[in-house]
Amino acid sequence: MNEHEYVSMNEWLDWTRAKAIVAGVDVGAVSSKAVILLDRQLYAFSQVKTRMPKESAFKAINAVLAKTHLKLENIHYIVGTGCGSMQVTFASKRVTEIACGAAGAVHIWGPSVHTVLDAGGQSCKVIHCTEKGRATDFLWNDKCAVGIGRSLETFADLVKKEVTEIGRIALQSDSFPKISDFCVVYTQSEALDLIRSKVPLEQVIAAYHYAMAKRISILVGRSGLKKDFAIIGGVAKNPGIIGWLESHLKVNRLPPKPEWDPLFTTALGAALFADAFYRWQ
Amino acid sequence: MNKGKILAGLDLGHVNTKVIIIREQEILGYVTVPTGFDVVAAAQTALNNALDNVGISCSELAGIVATGIFRDMIKGPPLNITRTIPEYVADAKGALFLNKNSRTVIDIGGNIQKAVSYDQDGNLLDVIQNDKCADGLGIFYTTMAKAFGVNEQGLSELALKSTKHVSVAIHCAASAESEAIDLMCQGIDIADVADALTRFIVERVAAMCITMPLEPEIVVAGGLAKSKALIKYFPVLLKQDVSVLNLPEYLGAIGAVMSYDGGK
Numbered sequence: 314m315n316e317h318e319y320v321s322m323n324e325w326l327d328w329t330r331a332k333a334i335v336a337g338v339d340v341g342a343v344s345s346k347a348v349i350l351l352d353r354q355l356y357a358f359s360q361v362k363t364r365m366p367k368e369s370a371f372k373a374i375n376a377v378l379a380k381t382h383l384k385l386e387n388i389h390y391i392v393g394t395g396c397g398s399m400q401v402t403f404a405s406k407r408v409t410e411i412a413c414g415a416a417g418a419v420h421i422w423g424p425s426v427h428t429v430l431d432a433g434g435q436s437c438k439v440i441h442c443t444e445k446g447r448a449t450d451f452l453w454n455d456k457c458a459v460g461i462g463r464s465l466e467t468f469a470d471l472v473k474k475e476v477t478e479i480g481r482i483a484l485q486s487d488s489f490p491k492i493s494d495f496c497v498v499y500t501q502s503e504a505l506d507l508i509r510s511k512v513p514l515e516q517v518i519a520a521y522h523y524a525m526a527k528r529i530s531i532l533v534g535r536s537g538l539k540k541d542f543a544i545i546g547g548v549a550k551n552p553g554i555i556g557w558l559e560s561h562l563k564v565n566r567l568p569p570k571p572e573w574d575p576l577f578t579t580a581l582g583a584a585l586f587a588d589a590f591y592r593w594q
Numbered sequence: 595m596n597k598g599k600i601l602a603g604l605d606l607g608h609v610n611t612k613v614i615i616i617r618e619q620e621i622l623g624y625v626t627v628p629t630g631f632d633v634v635a636a637a638q639t640a641l642n643n644a645l646d647n648v649g650i651s652c653s654e655l656a657g658i659v660a661t662g663i664f665r666d667m668i669k670g671p672p673l674n675i676t677r678t679i680p681e682y683v684a685d686a687k688g689a690l691f692l693n694k695n696s697r698t699v700i701d702i703g704g705n706i707q708k709a710v711s712y713d714q715d716g717n718l719l720d721v722i723q724n725d726k727c728a729d730g731l732g733i734f735y736t737t738m739a740k741a742f743g744v745n746e747q748g749l750s751e752l753a754l755k756s757t758k759h760v761s762v763a764i765h766c767a768a769s770a771e772s773e774a775i776d777l778m779c780q781g782i783d784i785a786d787v788a789d790a791l792t793r794f795i796v797e798r799v800a801a802m803c804i805t806m807p808l809e810p811e812i813v814v815a816g817g818l819a820k821s822k823a824l825i826k827y828f829p830v831l832l833k834q835d836v837s838v839l840n841l842p843e844y845l846g847a848i849g850a851v852m853s854y855d856g857g858k
Contacts, residue, residue: 509633
């Protein structure tokens with residue numbers, strides 16, 4: 314099991330006693346996630362790397378099924394979401410990742426959330442929502458900011474660090490050279506040039522995160538930010554991006570809840586939709 | 595002019611450092627190592643490995659000529675570089691050595707694509723290089739291979755199996771990756787997506803070449819030239835025949851040796 318393959322469950326719950334067993338499956342560009350809820354309580358979740366979207370959807374759900382000894386037919390309702398939602402062939406319904414992200418974030422942080430930044434592997438979007446978690450407006454990244462999550466992975470690879478540690482390193486330097494923040498490809502290429510000209514690695518990593526956070530802050534600024542502000546998606550786990558983003562925006566995000574991994578927020582939202590659809594039936 | 599002399603050519607690229615050892619017109623050996631972040635170390639490793647392979651010592655070298663984007667970073671000690679030359683010059687000289695009838699070379703490397711045209715003596719006539727949004731197509735090719743869980747050769751083989759024509763529209767590599775993922779999310783076969791991506795790269799190169807008349811014979815070199823899936827689109831999109839040079843990734847290194855001027 315590495316960072317990309319992960320499954321976990323709540324041993325205290327017993328699915329045989331649950332009235333509503335529902336699942337949300339979020340097939341993202343970089344990873345696919347599945348969440349199972351028992352009567353709206355978190356039961357199990359899994360994460361796998363997305364290769365072929367269809368297979369990855371099955372891999373994600375099969376991982377939680379294996380862990381919990383549930384069978385697919387035991388689940389009352391499944392909602393698919395994410396850019397590969399069309400490939401969640403076993404889902405009863407599809408809901409957009411915008412609606413799921415808002416629903417999931419409000420479930421985690423409560424009704425005070427009004428702006429959600431979903432920073433994922435391939436796309437980055439800002440979602441505005443009501444206190445009930447209904448999305449009212451959203452702004453998608455423009456093309457030059459595509460793939461920020463993926464490029465963080467690539468960058469970590471290039472500097473021979475784990476994607477989980479570069480964010481912390483980025484906060485260790487106070488002064489560092491500024492690099493271009495318009496295009497993610499150019500930010501990376503300029504960062505690599507700095508390394509070759511012998512700028513200390515921590516400074517380069519800081520410069521890179523600073524530029525990436527700037528890129529995201531432009532997007533958030535353009536959509537207008539209404540408090541409270543929550544960040545979801547894999548990039549939410551990178552303290553470097555978050556730290557610089559908060560300083561660019563001069564707004565702090567709601568601190569992450571220890572019991573919720575922000576990566577699963579959209580899958581959680583999908584599962585909440587599944588729960589609601591099941592009850593309406 | 596370089597009678598009996600043994601020369602080394604170094605090509606310090608964005609992704610790989612290439613070394614070739616040549617005696618007069620005869621290629622004795624060659625080595626590729628990743629450039630990484632320590633350019634001098636990469637150059638030294640590559641040179642030492644190549645010399646070991648050939649079985650000669652550094653002192654037997656009459657000269658070392660360097661080219662490539664990072665050539666100026668290795669000028670000082672410990673390497674004893676005789677001369678550095680621009681990539682364009684090296685491309686022209688190298689292509690002419692490998693194919694004496696060639697007049698245009700298209701070099702598709704890790705980070706930069708360029709086309710160079712020259713006369714029968716290897717004098718440059720015209721040069722064109724990609725615009726910034728087409729940067730990094732070689733690295734992009736490797737990234738996509740990784741995303742598909744195959745290597746570069748595997749991506750080419752996959753693309754050749756394509757049966758359906760799909761395409762990615764945007765001209766930047768980052769957006770093309772995003773579009774590729776969208777296509778896969780629509781359930782399009784992975785081979786067709788691989789084919790679309792390789793065609794995308796050639797489309798970018800062809801677009802770059804529009805403003806420059808390409809004199810025949812046209813030859814293709816650089817690391818990406820090893821992809822058969824990619825090369826098959828060149829005649830279609832350029833509407834001209836092309837051939838792939840021998841040792842395509844060593845074009846620059848060979849050209850560097852051919853530019854040796856006796857250490858003047």
